[in-house]
Amino acid sequence: MKSKRIAAVAAVALAGLALSACTAETGGTQGGTPVEGGVINIAWASQPPSLDPGAVTTTSTNFIAYNVFEGLVALDENLNVQPVLAESVTQEGYETFTFDLREGVKFHNGAPLTADDVVASLERWLANSTTGKANFAGATVEKVDEATVVLHTDGPNFTALYQIAQPTQQAVIMPASSIAAAVENQIPTEQLFGTGPFKIGEVVQDQSITLDRFEDYVSPSGESSGLTGEKKAYADQLVFNIVPDLTTRLNGLASGQYHFATEISPDNASVLQNDEALAMNTLNSGILTMLLNKEAGVFADATTRQALQAGLDIEEIMLATYGTDDFFDLNGALAPRGQEAWYSEVGLENYNQADVEKAKALLAESGYNGETLKFLTTRDYPYMYNSAVVVVSQLEEIGFTVDLQVTDWAGVLDAFAKPDAWDASTVDFLLRPSPLALSFFNPTYFGKTNDPAIENAIATINASADEATASAGVAALQEAFFEYVPVIKFGEIRAITGQRTDVGGFISFLGPVFFGSYLIAE
Numbered sequence: 201m202k203s204k205r206i207a208a209v210a211a212v213a214l215a216g217l218a219l220s221a222c223t224a225e226t227g228g229t230q231g232g233t234p235v236e237g238g239v240i241n242i243a244w245a246s247q248p249p250s251l252d253p254g255a256v257t258t259t260s261t262n263f264i265a266y267n268v269f270e271g272l273v274a275l276d277e278n279l280n281v282q283p284v285l286a287e288s289v290t291q292e293g294y295e296t297f298t299f300d301l302r303e304g305v306k307f308h309n310g311a312p313l314t315a316d317d318v319v320a321s322l323e324r325w326l327a328n329s330t331t332g333k334a335n336f337a338g339a340t341v342e343k344v345d346e347a348t349v350v351l352h353t354d355g356p357n358f359t360a361l362y363q364i365a366q367p368t369q370q371a372v373i374m375p376a377s378s379i380a381a382a383v384e385n386q387i388p389t390e391q392l393f394g395t396g397p398f399k400i401g402e403v404v405q406d407q408s409i410t411l412d413r414f415e416d417y418v419s420p421s422g423e424s425s426g427l428t429g430e431k432k433a434y435a436d437q438l439v440f441n442i443v444p445d446l447t448t449r450l451n452g453l454a455s456g457q458y459h460f461a462t463e464i465s466p467d468n469a470s471v472l473q474n475d476e477a478l479a480m481n482t483l484n485s486g487i488l489t490m491l492l493n494k495e496a497g498v499f500a501d502a503t504t505r506q507a508l509q510a511g512l513d514i515e516e517i518m519l520a521t522y523g524t525d526d527f528f529d530l531n532g533a534l535a536p537r538g539q540e541a542w543y544s545e546v547g548l549e550n551y552n553q554a555d556v557e558k559a560k561a562l563l564a565e566s567g568y569n570g571e572t573l574k575f576l577t578t579r580d581y582p583y584m585y586n587s588a589v590v591v592v593s594q595l596e597e598i599g600f601t602v603d604l605q606v607t608d609w610a611g612v613l614d615a616f617a618k619p620d621a622w623d624a625s626t627v628d629f630l631l632r633p634s635p636l637a638l639s640f641f642n643p644t645y646f647g648k649t650n651d652p653a654i655e656n657a658i659a660t661i662n663a664s665a666d667e668a669t670a671s672a673g674v675a676a677l678q679e680a681f682f683e684y685v686p687v688i689k690f691g692e693i694r695a696i697t698g699q700r701t702d703v704g705g706f707i708s709f710l711g712p713v714f715f716g717s718y719l720i721a722e
Contacts, residue, residue, distance in 0.1 A: 232704045232720035237436045240703065240717050243449040244440040245463035246580045246609040247406050252387045254324060257369050257639050258613065259630060263711040264440060266427060267411055268308075269372035269394035272299050272318065272349075273365045274427040277709060279539075279633045281361045282428035284420050285313060285373055285395060294356040294665070301347045306416045307375050308399035315343045320376035322351065328385045329369040330642040335359070335662060358664040359634050366637045367427065367710050368630050397433035397715045409440040424716070426709045434705065434718035444580045444608065450698070453478065459703045459719075462712055464696040465582040466522045472698045482527070483708035484536070485695035486630040488518070488583065490591060490688040491640065495648040496619040498573045498600075503566035505685035511559025511598040512591070514552040514690050521587040522693070529692040534635035534678050536692050541667070542635055546675045547682035551689075559598045573602045576616075576625040580609040583693070587626040616646040628693060630710050635677065636661060640687050647687075653680035 246260045253265035272286040283289055285305060290298040305313040322341045326332040332339075338354025353360055364371045374393055381391040392400055397419070398411035413433045422429040441458065443449045450468055453461040454475060464472065464480075472480040490508075492499040499505050518528045532551025535542035573595065577588035585606070592602045605622075607615075615621040629638055636658055639645045643655075657680055660673035697712045702720050707713035 234434050234705065234718035235721050236434055236718075238434075238719045239437045239439060240435045240460070240714065240719070241439050241441060241458045242714060243443040243452050243458040243461035244409075245446075245449070246444060247442050248409070249610060249613055250386060251389055251392055251400060251403070251409070253370060253372055254321075254329065254374075255382075255386050257330060257645075259368075259628075259711060260609070262368055262370070262630070263713075264409060264411070265370070265372065265394075266367070266396075266711070266713050267398040267438060267715040268392070268396045268400060269370070269374070270396050271364065271371045271373060272301075273361060274370070275365050275367065275633055275710070276425035276428045279426075281365045281633075282422075282425070284428055285318075289361065291361065294358050294360065295353045297351040297353075297360060298344075299349045299351070301349070302418070302420070303347070305395050305418050307395055308393040308414055309375065310416070311375055311377075311393075313373065313395060314376075315346050315349050317376045318349045318373055319343050320379040321373045322349070322371060324379050324382070324385075325369075325371040329371070330639050330645050331363050331366065331369060331637055332371075333644060334642040335363050335636060335658070356663050356665055358662055358670055359636055360662075362633045363637055366632055366634070368632070368637070368639065397431050398438055401437065406442055408442060411438040411440070413437070426707075427713070432716055434716070438714050438717070446582055453698050453700065456700065459700050460706065460712070460714070460717070461698045462695075463581055464698050465586075466524065466527045466696065467582075469527075469696060472696075477701055479699050479701050481697045481699060481706055481708050481712075482694045483697075483711070484631060485693060485711060486628045488521070488528070488587065488626065488628050488690040488693045489640070490690070491625050491627045491647055492685065492687055493619065493623050493647045494650065494686065497623045498568060498571055499623055501567040502684065503562055504568045507559045507562035507566055507568075507598065508595070509550060509682070509685050509688055510553045510562055511556050512552075512594055512688060513554035514688075515554075517587055517590045517594070518691055520590040521583050527694045527696070528690075531691050532689055534638070534674075534681060534689070536631065541671070542674055544675050544678045546678045550682040556598060563599050568600070570601055573600050573623045574621065575602050575604050576612050576622045577604065577606055578609045578612050579606060581628075583628070584626050587690070591626060619648075626690075631692070635674070649684070649686040651680060651684040651686070654684060654686070656680075 248261040250256045270284050273281050274284045276282045286299040287302045288300050319341045326336050340352045342350045378387050378391045397417045399414045401410040401412040403409050413436050419431045424430045449461040452458040472478045522528050532548050577585050579585045592604050595602050657673050657677035661670050664670035704720050705716040705718045
């Protein structure tokens with residue numbers, strides 16, 4: 201197998217898996233003359249459970265982490281892999297990956313980036329992240345010299361670099377001393393040092409998270425694209441104000457208290473469109489699903505899950521949640537239609553069946569006996585609550601007894617960790633460069649997917665030596681997905697971030713990116 205070298209500015213289409221541009225649609229003010237300095241205030245929907253992207257998978261953590269941490273590689277705007285802390289990457293046989301590190305890079309504590317830091321960070325990621333545990337069993341990391349690190353996988357790993365670059369629990373690099381300070385895989389906030397354009401400053405629980413510009417930041421070269429290329433920090437500070445209430449976020453944006461406000465409901469899009477001082481950004485952010493607990497309770501039975509899959513009217517759910525199809529795409533495949541290498545139509549007859557009678561028949565065959573289904577949701581994210589209300593109504597029509605439990609997002613996450621505390625919830629997952637990176641396929645993720653057919657399909661894709669074999673594995677994975685039903689996929693969704701027109705530099709990429717944001721000179 202020929203080796204491939206990924207140069208610092210070259211786009212990469214590994215094994216032919218180039219992906220169509222399908223991430224960003226932006227309508228906000230991006231131009232104007234930037235002001236150097238100042239404070240950018242952001243109305244943020246929820247308190248992150250941690251600021252350590254290696255410890256959690258929640259988007260509230262990952263999106264803040266975009267500004268603070270970097271990995272050896274990341275994804276550009278077309279979801280191709282590009283070097284970031286690596287100067288270049290050499291790939292041989294899909295099982296040996298050599299990273300040559302950039303010179304002069306510093307961590308936020310002033311220490312230089314070294315191979316020892318990379319080894320410690322990658323070993324932590326392999327051992328603890330959902331992606332690492334699911335896709336890199338037996339992998340080892342070797343320090344060759346002070347500027348060179350090699351990742352050895354246990355056999356061919358067709359999607360290895362995509363997995364390392366994917367942004368949820370990304371394989372970010374921190375000092376070895378920070379890794380050593382972790383307690384139960386949680387690094388204390390005061391030890392969270394990255395290499396990104398902003399560093400963690402003051403953190404006031406449930407109030408605000410302040411990021412300070414890192415004056416010694418050394419940017420990658422090349423055109424800015426996604427999370428790769430040149431990064432320029434204009435503002436002195438990015439302040440993420442924790443504002444769970446949507447109305448308060450909107451009012452604060454309209455009054456000028458905040459420059460940006462995230463998690464805007466489609467119901468409020470007109471507010472942004474009708475105010476000349478405001479603008480709207482939309483982005484293809486991910487997929488909306490009904491996450492199911494397969495470990496215990498009602499949905500531990502596969503036939504009960506299939507009954508659910510047969511009965512739900514997904515179009516009704518999505519229209520009730522988003523109001524218009526401008527903000528969603530009805531697609532039951534594991535990958536968006538634009539991701540041609542991963543898109544398959546296998547099993548799509550099982551999507552959006554809206555067949556209540558079939559669902560009732562399957563429910564009668566299942567082990568369900570009228571037990572109360574514990575359905576969790578939160579008002580912190582309006583689309584979660586709005587979709588949950590409609591889903592619960594449909595569940596009751598099928599024949600389920602449902603208890604809708606509303607709490608804050610932290611309470612939902614806490615319940616997810618307790619098998620007897622929940623049965624289902626509507627949650628979203630970030631768009632991924634490969635469906636293999638979707639968290640719900642991991643046996644250790646909330647709900648505990650445990651299916652030999654899914655595991656075999658993923659193993660086939662990872663061990664592929666050519667695109668044809670990988671494509672066959674994708675079809676097998678999607679077939680197993682509809683048979684086992686780890687989640688119900690509703691479709692792709694577009695998130696809305698509001699901004700004032702006196703700021704620019706916002707990036708829509710798998711979530712809001714603020715490191716290039718700036719105040720516009722008057």
